[in-house]
Amino acid sequence: MLRFKEKLARKIRTGADTATAEVIDADNPKRYADDSKRYMEAVCSQIRHQKVRCYIARELEDHIEDRKIRLIKAGIPEQEALQSAISDMGDAIEVGQELDRIHRPRPEWGIIAVTAIMLCIGVYVQYYLSRIAAEGSWAGREAFYKYMTTLPVGIVVLLAVYFADYTVLGKYPKRIYAGILLLSSVLNLFDGQIGFYRHNIDARYQMVYIALLLLPAYGAVLYGYRNSGYGGILRCGAAAFMAILVLGYSQQKYVLVIFAAGGLILLSAAMAKGWFAVEKKKAFALVYVPTLLSIFGFFLLKVWRYGEEKNLFLEAIKGKILISQETPDGFLVLFARSIIKNAQFIGQGELSPMVNSNTTRLEEILPIWWGDFSLTYLIHQWGIVVGILTLTIFTFLIIKMIRVTFKQKNALGFIISLSAVTAIGMQCLLFLSANLGMCLLVILPLPLMAIGQMSFLVNMVLLGLLLSAHRNLDIILDLQSVDRL
Numbered sequence: 001m002l003r004f005k006e007k008l009a010r011k012i013r014t015g016a017d018t019a020t021a022e023v024i025d026a027d028n029p030k031r032y033a034d035d036s037k038r039y040m041e042a043v044c045s046q047i048r049h050q051k052v053r054c055y056i057a058r059e060l061e062d063h064i065e066d067r068k069i070r071l072i073k074a075g076i077p078e079q080e081a082l083q084s085a086i087s088d089m090g091d092a093i094e095v096g097q098e099l100d101r102i103h104r105p106r107p108e109w110g111i112i113a114v115t116a117i118m119l120c121i122g123v124y125v126q127y128y129l130s131r132i133a134a135e136g137s138w139a140g141r142e143a144f145y146k147y148m149t150t151l152p153v154g155i156v157v158l159l160a161v162y163f164a165d166y167t168v169l170g171k172y173p174k175r176i177y178a179g180i181l182l183l184s185s186v187l188n189l190f191d192g193q194i195g196f197y198r199h200n201i202d203a204r205y206q207m208v209y210i211a212l213l214l215l216p217a218y219g220a221v222l223y224g225y226r227n228s229g230y231g232g233i234l235r236c237g238a239a240a241f242m243a244i245l246v247l248g249y250s251q252q253k254y255v256l257v258i259f260a261a262g263g264l265i266l267l268s269a270a271m272a273k274g275w276f277a278v279e280k281k282k283a284f285a286l287v288y289v290p291t292l293l294s295i296f297g298f299f300l301l302k303v304w305r306y307g308e309e310k311n312l313f314l315e316a317i318k319g320k321i322l323i324s325q326e327t328p329d330g331f332l333v334l335f336a337r338s339i340i341k342n343a344q345f346i347g348q349g350e351l352s353p354m355v356n357s358n359t360t361r362l363e364e365i366l367p368i369w370w371g372d373f374s375l376t377y378l379i380h381q382w383g384i385v386v387g388i389l390t391l392t393i394f395t396f397l398i399i400k401m402i403r404v405t406f407k408q409k410n411a412l413g414f415i416i417s418l419s420a421v422t423a424i425g426m427q428c429l430l431f432l433s434a435n436l437g438m439c440l441l442v443i444l445p446l447p448l449m450a451i452g453q454m455s456f457l458v459n460m461v462l463l464g465l466l467l468s469a470h471r472n473l474d475i476i477l478d479l480q481s482v483d484r485l
Helices: 002-021 029-044 050-073 078-088 092-102 109-134 139-163 173-188 207-224 229-248 254-272 280-322 328-341 374-382 384-406 411-435 453-471
Strands: 193-196 199-202
Touching: 029 050, 029 078, 029 092, 050 078, 109 139, 109 374, 109 384, 109 453, 139 453, 173 207, 173 229, 207 229, 207 254, 207 411, 207 453, 229 254, 229 280, 254 280, 254 411, 328 374, 328 411, 374 384, 374 411, 384 411, 384 453, 411 453
Parallel strands: none
Antiparallel strands: 193 199
16 A cells, blocks of 8 residues: 555646756647646646645646746746746645644634533533432432433544534525424424424424524525625525525423524624625614614514403513512522522522522422523532533633634635524523523523433534534635745
């Protein structure tokens, strides 16, 4: 095998030397074109990843042409100028090997390491919670079993997405987007649960994860409408409106809000980068003015539909914003806040003064302590240090993901990475804000660490997309100059 590679390298080098050092017949222009083409083929033959070869070939061709034009302006005949331009590029084998070193897969070890740490922590936390739950009669003690059975499936999903070609999203954005919306419409038809491989799946509850998966697909739609002017912005708005209509039929209205907020972030980023080739101020006005008017109109419509009971609706809104103890959500937030205030820095804390004096265990009063409020419960059991550690891990993860996103050299990789950051970041924000007693809009499982099989798998897909985009950072790229060599 080694001899074969040496012979192949020698053969290519011979062709490259012919292209760069041979005295070329000045009366044969076609010979010059052939030598230029042979030089580019010799360079590209050293680059292992085929996807980057077309970019390199175009860059080499442009570079040689620019060099030739400069030499012609200096008074050198055209054919000699082309020969000199090819010679100035250097040895084809060396140039190709250098480009191959540059354009290699680039794993993001920081995010991979944090993901592995989070999975290990998640295994221990689920084991601990299930062991405590097993002391009573709570059926949720099976959560550890479900988490452990989902873990290997999630890892396989992550690896599959990581090594897959994420540019498929850019090739077929409308089809993928329409397919996810169709799946959402089908799930809306089921009011109860769907039996699937010995498990019952709450169809409508899964809509929130469909909304999270819609974000990368919507980002690909934005990518497809680049350089299409104000018409492209309107089409992107229409695509978002279609998703809002479909998601709006779900009983969980927060699903609509999650997609709308995430989609608005992606569209704003696309406009800020000038994707639509229009004046940015007008583009933002075109998007945000109708959005704000729609929100205001929706609010007035809800008030009108409640009629004489509109005070109930207003009190519910007030409870979420002002955190009133009179509302169920406000009480939960204040209760979580009280638990944290009475927690020790390390070790088990005291029960909240809001707890009935006849209650001796927090599990008897804190709702869904094993899931939605698992962090609040662990802070009570282990101390405030748990909250600090959790915040540190997820802050590092989000910052690392944001940095990876803004390192992207191509538009598709950027928007796909941003969609993953947005989806994971919103889940973290909603979970942590409720568990730390800040506010309770809606609680979603903490990515990778809390229970929730569908949540776990969807977040593994999102992480896989971001890592895949970074892995191909120097392989799938917008045209870059090779002058750096």
